[in-house]
Amino acid sequence: MSERVYTREQVTLEAVARHARVSRQTISNALNAPHRLAPDTLARAKQAIDSLGYRPNQAARSLRTSSSQLIGFRIEPTRDGINGAVLDRFLHALCEAADRHGYNVLLFAAADDAKEIEGYDDLLRRRAVDGFALAGTHPGDARTAWLAERGLPFITFGRPWGERRASHAWVDVDGAAGTAAAVDHLVEQGHRRIAFLGWPAGSGVGDDRHSGWLRAVRAHQLPTRGLAARGEDGVTTGHALATRLFQQSSPPTGLVCASDSLALGAMGAVTDRGLAAGEDVGVVGFDDTPVAVAVSPGLSSVRQPVEQAAVTLVELLAERLADATVAPAEKLIAPDLIVRPSSTRSTPSLVPSS
Amino acid sequence: MSERVYTREQVTLEAVARHARVSRQTISNALNAPHRLAPDTLARAKQAIDSLGYRPNQAARSLRTSSSQLIGFRIEPTRDGINGAVLDRFLHALCEAADRHGYNVLLFAAADDAKEIEGYDDLLRRRAVDGFALAGTHPGDARTAWLAERGLPFITFGRPWGERRASHAWVDVDGAAGTAAAVDHLVEQGHRRIAFLGWPAGSGVGDDRHSGWLRAVRAHQLPTRGLAARGEDGVTTGHALATRLFQQSSPPTGLVCASDSLALGAMGAVTDRGLAAGEDVGVVGFDDTPVAVAVSPGLSSVRQPVEQAAVTLVELLAERLADATVAPAEKLIAPDLIVRPSSTRSTPSLVPSS
DNA sequence: GGCCGTGTTCTGAACGATCAAATCGGCCAT
DNA sequence: ATGGCCGATTTGATCGTTCAGAACACGGCC
Numbered sequence: 001m002s003e004r005v006y007t008r009e010q011v012t013l014e015a016v017a018r019h020a021r022v023s024r025q026t027i028s029n030a031l032n033a034p035h036r037l038a039p040d041t042l043a044r045a046k047q048a049i050d051s052l053g054y055r056p057n058q059a060a061r062s063l064r065t066s067s068s069q070l071i072g073f074r075i076e077p078t079r080d081g082i083n084g085a086v087l088d089r090f091l092h093a094l095c096e097a098a099d100r101h102g103y104n105v106l107l108f109a110a111a112d113d114a115k116e117i118e119g120y121d122d123l124l125r126r127r128a129v130d131g132f133a134l135a136g137t138h139p140g141d142a143r144t145a146w147l148a149e150r151g152l153p154f155i156t157f158g159r160p161w162g163e164r165r166a167s168h169a170w171v172d173v174d175g176a177a178g179t180a181a182a183v184d185h186l187v188e189q190g191h192r193r194i195a196f197l198g199w200p201a202g203s204g205v206g207d208d209r210h211s212g213w214l215r216a217v218r219a220h221q222l223p224t225r226g227l228a229a230r231g232e233d234g235v236t237t238g239h240a241l242a243t244r245l246f247q248q249s250s251p252p253t254g255l256v257c258a259s260d261s262l263a264l265g266a267m268g269a270v271t272d273r274g275l276a277a278g279e280d281v282g283v284v285g286f287d288d289t290p291v292a293v294a295v296s297p298g299l300s301s302v303r304q305p306v307e308q309a310a311v312t313l314v315e316l317l318a319e320r321l322a323d324a325t326v327a328p329a330e331k332l333i334a335p336d337l338i339v340r341p342s343s344t345r346s347t348p349s350l351v352p353s354s
Numbered sequence: 355m356s357e358r359v360y361t362r363e364q365v366t367l368e369a370v371a372r373h374a375r376v377s378r379q380t381i382s383n384a385l386n387a388p389h390r391l392a393p394d395t396l397a398r399a400k401q402a403i404d405s406l407g408y409r410p411n412q413a414a415r416s417l418r419t420s421s422s423q424l425i426g427f428r429i430e431p432t433r434d435g436i437n438g439a440v441l442d443r444f445l446h447a448l449c450e451a452a453d454r455h456g457y458n459v460l461l462f463a464a465a466d467d468a469k470e471i472e473g474y475d476d477l478l479r480r481r482a483v484d485g486f487a488l489a490g491t492h493p494g495d496a497r498t499a500w501l502a503e504r505g506l507p508f509i510t511f512g513r514p515w516g517e518r519r520a521s522h523a524w525v526d527v528d529g530a531a532g533t534a535a536a537v538d539h540l541v542e543q544g545h546r547r548i549a550f551l552g553w554p555a556g557s558g559v560g561d562d563r564h565s566g567w568l569r570a571v572r573a574h575q576l577p578t579r580g581l582a583a584r585g586e587d588g589v590t591t592g593h594a595l596a597t598r599l600f601q602q603s604s605p606p607t608g609l610v611c612a613s614d615s616l617a618l619g620a621m622g623a624v625t626d627r628g629l630a631a632g633e634d635v636g637v638v639g640f641d642d643t644p645v646a647v648a649v650s651p652g653l654s655s656v657r658q659p660v661e662q663a664a665v666t667l668v669e670l671l672a673e674r675l676a677d678a679t680v681a682p683a684e685k686l687i688a689p690d691l692i693v694r695p696s697s698t699r700s701t702p703s704l705v706p707s708s
Numbered sequence: 709g710g711c712c713g714t715g716t717t718c719t720g721a722a723c724g725a726t727c728a729a730a731t732c733g734g735c736c737a738t
Numbered sequence: 739a740t741g742g743c744c745g746a747t748t749t750g751a752t753c754g755t756t757c758a759g760a761a762c763a764c765g766g767c768c
Contacts, residue, residue: 010420010481010723010724011479012723012724012725013724013725013726014724022747022748023747023748023749024724024725024726024748024749025726025727025747025748025749026746026747026748028725028726029746029747032726036745036746036747037746037747038745038746038747041746041747053479054479055476055479055480056480056724056725056726057417057480057481057723057724057725058416058422058480058481058482058725059413059414059416059417059420059422059481059723059724059725060413060417060723060724060725060726060753061724061725061726062412062413062416062725062753063411063413063414063417063723063724063725063726063752063753063754063755064724064725064726064727064752064753065725065726065727065753066364066413066753068412068413070460073461075442075445075446075449076446077443077446084439084442084644085439087442088429088441088442089431091429091445091461092429092430092431092463095429095461095462095463096463099462099463104460104461104462104482105460105461105462106424106458106459106460106461107427107445107449107458107459107460107461108449108453108458108459109446109449109450109453122409125365125407125408125409126409126410126411126412127364127411127412127413127754128412128458234647234648235645235648235649235650236648236649236650239650261644261645261648264645264648265648290615291589291615291618291645293588294587294588294589294590294615294619295589295590296589296590296593296619364753364754366753366754366755367754367755367756368754376717376718377717377718377719378718378719378754378755378756379717379718379719379756379757380716380717380718382755382756383716383717386756390715390716390717391716391717392715392716392717395716395717410754410755410756411753411754411755413753413754413755414723414753414754414755414756415754415755415756416723416755417722417723417724417725417753417754417755417756418722418723418754418755418756418757419723419755419756419757420723481724
């Protein structure tokens with residue numbers, strides 16, 4: 001890129017064409033269909049584009065091609081499903097992935113699901129976006145139903161919970177595989193009684209994580225009875241649930257948690273009993289939030305590869321936007337277990353008496 | 355709004371005009387300059403607009419008016435300054451505020467400050483955005499310098515740290531007022547030795563929060579010597595710094611922290627010494643992150659009114675976009691101290707022996 | 709009756725790009 | 739020499755809106 005002077009006036013195709021002594025269309029082709037140009041013409045065109053710092057006016061291009069190159073995303077006021085730090089990572093990744101496909105992300109707010117649908121309607125009618133990315137699907141989701149009915153282009157980060165047959169394309173992280181991996185890891189560390197701390201039934205995401213624990217514990221032929229504790233998300237809940245589990249006649253030595261908040265509380269409960277997280281009781285959280293690194297001992301946690309999810313989502317959406325007839329794809333991505341001291345023993349071979 | 359059928363084809367001004375038996379421009383005026391129309395014509399136009407579900411094509415409007423009605427915002431991969439949960443709240447508020455002014459938010463990613471500047475350049479050349487919102491300014495910020503030099507429309511959430519005279523318009527939260535309020539509150543609770551846990555010097559935001567503590571403690575004629583501890587942000591650091599403070603001959607009974615992470619670690623250190631946070635040692639965090647509510651006892655924390663900051667930011671930006679000659683404004687917003695058990699005593703009158 | 713002002717509505721042009729079709733020039737086969 | 743073909747380039751039309759100015763209708767006033 002040669003030095004370019006910044007000017008407030010728009011550099012138009014016309015101006016670049018004059019500068020290169022060719023026609024408008026030739027400059028347009030240099031950018032959109034370079035194979036059509038003779039090598040030297042292309043070089044001359046590119047040189048002119050570069051030296052004037054030309055970028056096509058997005059509005060003009062959108063008007064003519066009727067595509068805004070924008071992906072709509074509704075940002076929600078921190079709810080369950082995808083939360084806080086994870087949402088940040090996802091959004092960032094979404095923007096990057098979109099960028100690589102020549103898109104930008106248009107953010108909009110809406111107070112509730114109904115308003116959100118109005119938002120979709122408005123943006124589409126204004127032709128302000130080409131399609132949508134949705135995060136945090138939930139059972140009986142009115143938004144996906146509305147979009148799917150009309151055959152609009154959108155991909156969700158999150159499965160269509162509770163539908164027999166997927167009504168739309170989606171990308172999701174296999175939460176069950178995550179909790180199952182956590183169980184496997186704890187078994188490897190010598191634990192036999194492995195409990196689950198999760199959210200109340202009915203939340204899709206929470207049930208999924210619970211099912212992974214159940215499946216893995218059964219696969220290892222370990223006990224499950226009385227080892228699943230559930231409550232609203234939060235550090236306090238984690239503390240309370242773990243404390244209750246420890247009061248059993250044969251308390252668990254492994255704790256798989258549906259969130260880092262629950263895990264953080266559980267670690268507190270471990271310490272309260274004079275035990276050491278990691279050495280005596282293995283604790284694994286979920287989502288690998290910043291606290292997991294910051295806490296001591298470091299908290300093992302299941303990390304959602306949201307970057308990969310975002311990349312896949314954008315790929316699917318771009319494909320759908322290029323060709324409206326593609327079949328709705330479904331992609332399940334396996335999460336990564338990040339192992340830290342909270343679940344590792346200095347001597348893993350030593351099996352504790354239960 | 356009457357029932358409207360969703361169609362994939364664009365409803366144009368032309369179509370609405372035919373339907374209402376008026377000309378294009380009349381419909382346009384019905385939306386943009388209703389005062390120009392005779393009451394009955396306006397009614398007829400509105401009826402036609404409504405029954406066809408017409409919304410002006412954004413691209414066409416942008417092309418003609420050369421304004422995209424988009425505010426650019428670069429999302430950063432979690433850094434210091436504005437972080438995680440706070441960023442979410444800010445983004446959400448930004449979208450809502452933008453919406454009220456008829457704008458949407460365009461999100462884009464950039465790996466570093468240099469790439470970010472390229473991003474600004476690109477978006478402006480493409481006329482894809484009208485202006486920018488920036489969050490997380492830092493001393494010697496190349497981005498704001500670049501934008502300011504060219505007189506481009508942007509407002510930052512964050513002061514121009516380390517500049518003698520502000521080179522651009524900004525909105526910020528008065529962190530010093532926040533830590534000062536925390537000190538006042540702890541004094542009210544009967545504490546006399548009040549320490550500060552913060553980040554290493556040089557971070558603008560961190561120094562600001564430190565200065566508020568210093569100012570307030572001095573105003574109360576309380577000791578400061580050996581009571582400021584600094585280290586990288588994190589729960590572990592908070593624990594270590596607090597522990598060190600407690601080992602002094604006359605340890606502090608009040609802790610004002612630059613972040614909830616530090617405060618969380620400090621609370622752990624309090625418990626480790628067999629003391630009770632709240633009753634024996636008052637702890638106050640910063641940013642009122644979700645953990646502050648979730649932890650036990652609940653952590654008092656200084657809450658940044660980012661919603662208000664976003665509203666103000668958008669107002670300033672909208673003003674600037676409407677009239678390029680307005681003087682750059684500077685708005686400092688006072689934060690709120692959220693008091694929870696971690697800093698309150700059942701008997702505040704009882705002054706502890708120091 | 710003609711003129712003027714005011715309020716309302718309509719017409720043509722423009723924003724800056726891409727699409728579709730026309731044009732140009734060179735080359736080869738007839 | 740002529741026609742056909744092909745690749746490279748240009749021309750005119752178009753996307754849907756807003757702007758600027760023209761046209762129109764209606765009263766009031768001299």
